[in-house]
Amino acid sequence: MSHALPVLGDVLERTFSAEVQAEIATLIKRYPEAKATLLPVLRIAEREFGSVDLGSMKLVAKTLDLSPAYVLGVVTFYFHFRRPTDGTFVIEVCRTLPCALRGSDAFAEGVAKKLGIEFGGTTDDGLFTIKNAECLAACDKAPVCHVNAYSWECLDLETFGKLVDDIRANPDGFDLTTGRKTPYPWRAAADPECERTQPEGELDPYYTAMTHEPVLAKRFFNDEAASYEAYVKDGGYVGLKKALKLKPEEVIQITKDSGLRGRGGAGFPCGMKWGFVPSVEKVPGPRYLLVNADESEPGTFKDIRFIEDDPHQILEGAVIGAYAIGSNDIYIYIRGEMRIGADRLEVAIEEAYKNGIFGENALGFGVRLDCTVHRGAGAYICGEETGLISSLEGKRGLPKLKPPFPAVEGVWGQPTIVNNVETLANLPHLFREGLEWYTAIGTPRVSKEVAPPRGRLGSQGPKVWCVSGHVNRPGVYDVPFGVSLRELIESDKFCGGVWGGRKLKGIVPGGSSMKILTNDEVDCHLCYDGVADAGSSIGSAAIFVFDETTCMVNALYNVLRFYDHESCGQCTPCREGAGWITKLVGRILHGHGTMDDLDTIDKLSDEACGKTICVLAEAWSWPATSYMHKYRSEFETYIKTGTSRFAGRLYEPLPSLSKSAKA
């Protein structure tokens, strides 16, 4: 592990031109504090000077009246800024587990070989730099890489070689935006055959009406559909108009009644969250609605589809949310890596301004409503509610202490609601189609009298799932809650089974931080309560599948390496524990493990869980303990023999794939 400061260049004297200064001045007007523009202004400096070096940091510090050390601290927290040593084209290869399950390790080796440099290095001609990247939200199209933050998907070494050659041939004019692919547009799911009937008598908490047309994902994978006109033509902004006829309290009540739970991971009821915002009499001043588009949980690639393919769906939901909580300012915090997404959101917001959705007299109400896209810069922890708030405030993205909770004292000390993209995308449908229609989708709420194990809140409304890993048809699925997890994976209507006819070894049902479910446990219902009863959680709905050849030690190391890298370093147990457990599993992986190490994994997890500000400690503890316990014999064999039966590889590649890799 390298523990030096990244190369940050010299402290050169730099200045912003008058135009750029004007640009920054306009930017500052969009935020209550100039400090909040730190990340955007650093992006501007990156654009102007080619990288974020010490000179540009000093200039930015001066521009925003911050101390240079503060800016240095912020820049080194985020990994997505260009460094002075970077080549013209920065190629970031995703190495996180879902990509690794589809061959990114071999691909990355090939990339390094093709360019003749190590990861982190730059080619002699100064054209290419290759870096390891964390999940790039295209797990279904693995292996993927970003070239200057533009996604290149479904790669193999052949196509990558061609890409490099093409760029070399035409470095100035090459169009980087052409790398996106839509190989598996599985947006539909409904099938009458899957229909079930509610059993008579006792209420089945997992009952779901399976007749379900795609709702959220209906307009995905169609570049034409992203425009305002197309959205309105498809019934867009009708829900908003209906919502605006109601009082804000009624909007909150309907959202409460709808059973809509947060789609970001924790599943907290959305309406209840809104209800926590205190009245203006109690806490005067502005309210803020933040849209969490910082989708970074490994294996999750649903939000990027909303952002790129149907941005108006998010905007409509966000406006409904802003209306409900009385906010005049919406900030969409989007991952720094999602360059195309940010651009498309900008376009959509501009359209919305033109059409009177936003502006000084928004929606004809005579009130101001503004919406701003705020790009992050490569830090997983900024997807955490309060980490996001810190980052938006222009700080290191450290999660904040709770209490105070954001709904009372959030961004800039004002009441703040942070909603996931998909949560907000539910709202237009809820308000357009009505409560009855909405609550008919998914598994019902069960009244408190029935008191099933955990079935009280239910899982209602449409839901998008991301399936990746060792399946025949990875992709985005708009399938209602309640479907059996095994059915989703094995049915030909959905994912088409484990690839290569292999057996299923395990499924991670909700992003890499969730506990794994073994082959025996996957007959659960895919809803908040069903997966919880099976001992895990649907988290961010990122499902990835391990086939029987997967080496769990290797898989665990990959997961832990990610969380070690992404721990913000604030709380002792997580900062030290994540590094410790990663080193420990790495040692097992290199054949130097002992049986005591397995107990240590348990103890470390136990000592870190529940003792930190946010739940990142849980995010590495849960996979560590669940992989280790559920596949303990495999860990023991690895420790005894010093290797796995796959010679330390993550999985045995499919014959067809290895052929193409060789070719």
Next chain:
Amino acid sequence: MSETTTERLEVPFTIDGASYTALKGETVLEAALRNGYFIPHYCWHPSLSIAGNCRMCLVHTKPGPPKPQIACNTVVSEGMEVDASSEKTLTAREGILEFLLANHPLDCPICDQAGECDLQQYSFDHGRTTSKFSEIKTQRPRHDLGPRIRFNGNRCILCTRCVRFCDEVTGTGELTVVNRSDSAWIDVFPGVPLDNPLSGCTADLCPVGALLDSDWIHTTRVWLLRGTKSVCSGCATGCNVNVEAFDDSVKRMTPRENQPVNKWWMCDEGRDSHREATTDSRLNVARLDGQPVKHQDALEAALDLFSATPAAKIAYLTTGHATCEELHLLETITDGPGGVNYRPDGGAFETLDGFKLSADKNPNRAGVVAVLGDVDAGERVRKGIESGQIELVVVCDSQPGGANWDEGLVEALKGDVKAIVISLEDTWLAQTKQVAFPGLHAIEKDGTFVNQNGRLQRVRAAVSAPGDTRGELDVLQELGRSAGHFPRVLSAGGVFRRLAAASPDAFGGLTYRGLGAVGLPLAGAADQTPADKCQTYYNAGPVSRETRAQDEQTRVAVHRESPLGYGTVRGNV
């Protein structure tokens, strides 16, 4: 009065079953510390914002969630039951310490913080004897953060006290955390070092050996240091300090908490002020007509001179560094006019939390006003000398570097007028005038100073003076005794009693012993904080090291049994 009582509603709660009361809105940690119940903590400090990152103060609370809460961010509610010592709480604490020590180099034998290190202390109190850690330790850099502060990244526990200090107290923002996860460390922006007037406080705040004062490191083990509760003589702020010495030589000065005076802080200049006592230019021998002589010989000559001159023909000259007792003696034994020299103004600094580093570099200017009333810079003395009215001048110059008298006065003094000089420095007066005695520096003498806000505070001798130095009090009293002013030579406390009797307006009702560690306000002073309001929380000083034994008793060295059974260790209780 009724308003303040309603604001300070008391909330009953319990810690480990024992009943306490908290003030409304107080956190569990604050309430516990205020009640004298110590909950271990690193990142929390009363002067800084709550970071909540060290997780050391985890406690279980009822009502509260099942997982442990950090005491520093949990507000006490009525009837709350805090569990700070059950097995599950202690296990959580052990776990945190094990994490903290995972990548820690455990280099206590060569670490300067050893002996006053909270990591050591808590490991001893709460930690496990073994660690599960068997990996390679993460290496983080070691470098100088500024001219004064040296950083050792491997020892750092990233509590961010130092960063918050620079952001929230000095407002200079030199420090930051760079990188993230366990490869994060504290750093400065290249070319912008940690160089603010209070930079030394970051080392005080550091609970471990990560930030160390490079002025002090590698000199003494802390358990050998003897602390003396005194007052810094660097400026009119009058920061309360611990003058820490070993082998009769001051090794460092660290601040003591005194809210109305210096909060928890002191400036770097003040930290270095003890060096004024060890300069080569010091006068460390008595002189008679410029020639070094034994003290007794010089004293006899001085007594002759003094008794041969009528009191009305004796004037005195002194400086803003003289203690109130010296000023009182000077005024008592002479009847002629007096003059006071002040050091010129220096740099002032005010922190965001209201600590004012004074531009006035004289520790006792307010004392001069209180004791002597209206005195000038020596104009009347000059006129007296020139007119022949004054025949003898008693010069009491404890100003480091020597007083800088007005030109006219210097010319007058160069004449035939006789002088008895008590001087810290070997000045031209000491070398050329009839009799000269070596004076004492503030770290060597007892007495009182009045700070800029009218607070009367005690300076205490921490080390002995070089050579055969008897000091101002002794010489002045001998002179006064020969003239029949006093029956015997008294200690500083005795002189103060006389002073208080002589100037009841300013000093009435004050006793030397009653001044204690934090001083008392003079009548009519701007700062009227009573002594019991000067310190905030039990064991939450400016310096983590203030929690250590050496501050508990001043200058009382005792021998106690070593816990390891290797005989006795010398140290303070």
